Amino acid sequence: ELxxxxxxxxxxxxxxxxxxxxxxxxxxxxxDPVRYISNHSSGKMGYAIARAALSAGAKxxxxxxxxxxxxxxxxxxxxxxxxxxxxxxxLAQATDxxxxxxxxxxxxxxxxxxxxxxxxxxxxxxxxxxVKNHDxxxxxxxxxxxxxxxxxxxxxxxVEHYARxxxxxxxxDLIAANDVAKENQGFNSNDNALTVFSSIDKTExxxxxxxxxAKQLVAxxxxxxxxxxxxxx
Amino acid sequence: ELxxxxxxxxxxxxxxxxxxxxxxxxxxxxxDPVRYISNHSSGKMGYAIARAALSAGAKxxxxxxxxxxxxxxxxxxxxxxxxxxxxxxxLAQATDxxxxxxxxxxxxxxxxxxxxxxxxxxxxxxxxxxVKNHDxxxxxxxxxxxxxxxxxxxxxxxVEHYARxxxxxxxxDLIAANDVAKENQGFNSNDNALTVFSSIDKTExxxxxxxxxAKQLVAxxxxxxxxxxxxxx
Numbered sequence: 001e002l003x004x005x006x007x008x009x010x011x012x013x014x015x016x017x018x019x020x021x022x023x024x025x026x027x028x029x030x031x032d033p034v035r036y037i038s039n040h041s042s043g044k045m046g047y048a049i050a051r052a053a054l055s056a057g058a059k060x061x062x063x064x065x066x067x068x069x070x071x072x073x074x075x076x077x078x079x080x081x082x083x084x085x086x087x088x089x090x091l092a093q094a095t096d097x098x099x100x101x102x103x104x105x106x107x108x109x110x111x112x113x114x115x116x117x118x119x120x121x122x123x124x125x126x127x128x129x130x131v132k133n134h135d136x137x138x139x140x141x142x143x144x145x146x147x148x149x150x151x152x153x154x155x156x157x158x159v160e161h162y163a164r165x166x167x168x169x170x171x172x173d174l175i176a177a178n179d180v181a182k183e184n185q186g187f188n189s190n191d192n193a194l195t196v197f198s199s200i201d202k203t204e205x206x207x208x209x210x211x212x213x214a215k216q217l218v219a220x221x222x223x224x225x226x227x228x229x230x231x232x233x
Numbered sequence: 234e235l236x237x238x239x240x241x242x243x244x245x246x247x248x249x250x251x252x253x254x255x256x257x258x259x260x261x262x263x264x265d266p267v268r269y270i271s272n273h274s275s276g277k278m279g280y281a282i283a284r285a286a287l288s289a290g291a292k293x294x295x296x297x298x299x300x301x302x303x304x305x306x307x308x309x310x311x312x313x314x315x316x317x318x319x320x321x322x323x324l325a326q327a328t329d330x331x332x333x334x335x336x337x338x339x340x341x342x343x344x345x346x347x348x349x350x351x352x353x354x355x356x357x358x359x360x361x362x363x364v365k366n367h368d369x370x371x372x373x374x375x376x377x378x379x380x381x382x383x384x385x386x387x388x389x390x391x392v393e394h395y396a397r398x399x400x401x402x403x404x405x406d407l408i409a410a411n412d413v414a415k416e417n418q419g420f421n422s423n424d425n426a427l428t429v430f431s432s433i434d435k436t437e438x439x440x441x442x443x444x445x446x447a448k449q450l451v452a453x454x455x456x457x458x459x460x461x462x463x464x465x466x
Contacts (some may be wrong), residue, residue, distance in 0.1 A: 030435065032275055033389050033414065034271075034272045034274075034338070034387065034389070034413060035270065035271070035272045035340075036270070036271060036273070037264070037268065037270050038268070038269060038271060039267045039268045039269065039427065040267055040268075040269070041267075052383065056331070068301050088306070097350060105267070106431055107268075107361060108352075108354035109354065111297070112358070117389050118388065118389045118390075118413075119341075121341035121342065123365075124364065124365050125345070125363060125364045126342060126363050126366065127360045127361070127362055127363070128360070128361040128363055129358065129360055130358060130359045130360070130361055131358045132356075132358065133359050135358060137357045142322065154267065154351075155351065156266050156350050157350055158349075178353075180266065180267060181266065181268075
């Protein structure tokens, strides 16, 4: 623990003057007062990115869905439940940051008509009508003064195909893809492996502890950010 | 802590020779490999009942959905995810117990067709087809040599009406009802208040810490169990 603290303390603060907004965890889409739709995201990857960015000297705002994790010391934590709440918080924060990392596993659909009382199980079958949620990372990437935008793609098949499609369609600067069908990586696991795509290249971050993966990812994001900044200025 | 341990240690082991099977927590009904339907149950009430029954000398089997709690020391823990898994575990255990307490918040419906790959958000709206799950506590109460069966009713309105309906319809011995619409009780809260109905009477357990409520509930269940046993023998 002491070794880690010390190495963190003396680490190069290469993100000083940057403000990172990071979304993390799942969202919960209410069905009625007691039931909801969610997903297996633990928030561990997003929280690890927040810690890595803090270590590198960034100001960090962490917008988090419901998780069982402690907030990294030094970040501003904004806790949300539904995708609509996360969308609102993200757009409010995104205009004032250098880098936006959309690591949350946001529900694609919400329930069309949320029941105000617990639904009774009167029928043997029922249809739950769902409507699409706002696409948070795409909306941030449409902002007039958009930050550097990094998306995530958790896929169970054709990972590169879907990840590159998302990158282009949503106007992202980078996308970090992982294959959640593989054992021992992604979601509830403590380890992860990522393939990070820009419009022109591809970088592999091999299977490791999420905190080590986050450290490499944060450095890689900054590399691309500096590259873009240099080209644009 | 020491005071508690000591008082537990010397407590009357009035449940010796009883075997309690207790279900606890939510279930998760998969939609696809990453998404699921669940509910706000924390498992705290079921785990508190397991601890109280253990303290009173019972052999305890705890069948638990996914929760962030440590298993009470001394119980047999069976971890499950979906309602179908809980149903299977409950029926396997129920034939060999004196008392069955169905405290889990089992999903009433499961997804009709679970997708083997992550569903793509191609459409602006979609219908999720749901079919009814097995009714675990009702199926246990239908067993030929049924144990003493205690159900729970978490309601947001007309609590007594729905609870008495469940008691009769499902052939339960007791039902413990709480109003989850009230602040500071039920689900994720550390406190709870219960109204316990038998076919002939009604007992209030006032708002308190879930462990204190569990202690009273366990004593009350045993009272009714002894009464039934006496009448039947």
